[in-house]
Each structure stands twice: as C-alpha cells, then as structure tokens.
Amino acid sequence: MEIHRYEKLWFAAALVLIIAFIGTVTYGAVGAGISMIDDEGGTIDPNTLGEHERFGDPGVYESDDPDVDYEVNMVAFHPAYNPGTVEVPEGSVVEFYITSRDVIHGYEIVGTNVNTMIIPGQVSQFTVEFDEPKEYGVLCNEYCGSFHHEMSGQVIVVEEGEWNPDEMLDGRDGGES
Numbered sequence: 001m002e003i004h005r006y007e008k009l010w011f012a013a014a015l016v017l018i019i020a021f022i023g024t025v026t027y028g029a030v031g032a033g034i035s036m037i038d039d040e041g042g043t044i045d046p047n048t049l050g051e052h053e054r055f056g057d058p059g060v061y062e063s064d065d066p067d068v069d070y071e072v073n074m075v076a077f078h079p080a081y082n083p084g085t086v087e088v089p090e091g092s093v094v095e096f097y098i099t100s101r102d103v104i105h106g107y108e109i110v111g112t113n114v115n116t117m118i119i120p121g122q123v124s125q126f127t128v129e130f131d132e133p134k135e136y137g138v139l140c141n142e143y144c145g146s147f148h149h150e151m152s153g154q155v156i157v158v159e160e161g162e163w164n165p166d167e168m169l170d171g172r173d174g175g176e177s
C-alpha cells in the first residue's frame with residue numbers, strides 16, 4: 001500500500017504533538033517543583049483549636065525537626081490569619097501548618113508557588129525554603145465572606161544581621177504570642 005508523502009508528514013507531526021503534550025503534562029506534574037498539598041497534615045476538630053497543642057497558641061517557633069529551621073502554626077478565620085505576619089531569617093527552611101476555624105480560606109504567598117486551600121477540619125502542611133531577604137504579601141483566594149478582599153498577611157524574610165529571634169519568634173512556653 002502506498003502512503004502519500006503528505007499523509008506521512010501529518011502522521012509524524014501528530015505523533016510529535018502527542019509526545020509533546022504528554023511531556024508538558026508530566027513536566028507540570030513532577031518536573032516544575034510543584035507539589036500538591038495532600039492529607040499528610042491530618043484532620044482536626046475546628047471547634048477545639050484553642051485547646052490543641054499545635055494551634056492553641058499560634059505563632060512562629062523553632063522546629064524540633066533537624067531538616068526544618070522554623071515551624072509556623074497558623075489559624076485562619078474570617079478575615080485574618082493568626083499570626084498575620086511571619087518573620088524568618090534568610091536561608092531558612094520553614095514548615096507551615098495551617099488550619100481554619102470557620103470556612104474555607106486560601107493561603108497564597110504572592111510571587112512564589114505556595115498556594116493552598118485552608119479547610120476547616122484539615123491541616124494544610126507544606127515546607128518552603130526562603131533564600132533571599134524579601135517581603136512577601138499573602139492573600140486569601142477562596143471567597144470566604146464579606147471581607148474576603150481584606151484578608152491578607154505577610155511573610156518577611158529578614159537579613160541574617162537583622163534577625164532577632166527573641167523579638168520575632170514565639171516562645172514555646174506560653175510567652176508572647
């Protein structure tokens with residue numbers, strides 16, 4: 001059977017497109033450093049956060065995990081985050097644990113690929129490395145009520161020389177929070 005030259009060309013072009021599509025999707029899923037927030041953070045009762053060991057006293061703490069420098073225990077509630085401002089030194093690895101006390105919120109650190117839903121009853125857990133001193137805006141991108149547009153926060157990555165853990169971290173034993 002004779003296959004026309006153009007038929008062969010189009011066949012080859014279609015094959016290249018299919019392979020390119022598969023490649024793009026694969027790169028987007030695993031190659032671009034993007035990971036989905038899964039259920040690793042576990043579930044939680046949103047009505048008793050005040051008594052919870054992690055969320056009873058939200059704040060930024062030194063981490064016990066040797067691979068992590070600081071941990072952020074955060075509660076979202078319309079229309080704010082507690083803590084609203086997170087300060088960490090440059091070059092630090094920060095593990096976030098965020099949950100909601102009321103409705104679904106979002107937590108996007110603008111200009112990074114951090115962007116997650118905050119769901120009551122669930123803990124969103126993710127780790128971020130902040131290399132450069134920089135101030136990031138944080139916003140809620142899930143419509144959560146009449147002041148959704150005002151729901152914002154900040155992550156401030158401070159220069160090593162300006163880092164003051166006594167002032168910027170929360171104490172383990174019920175210090176300032």
Ligand code: CUA
Nearest residue numbers: 105140144148
């Ligand atoms: Cu919280 Cu929108």
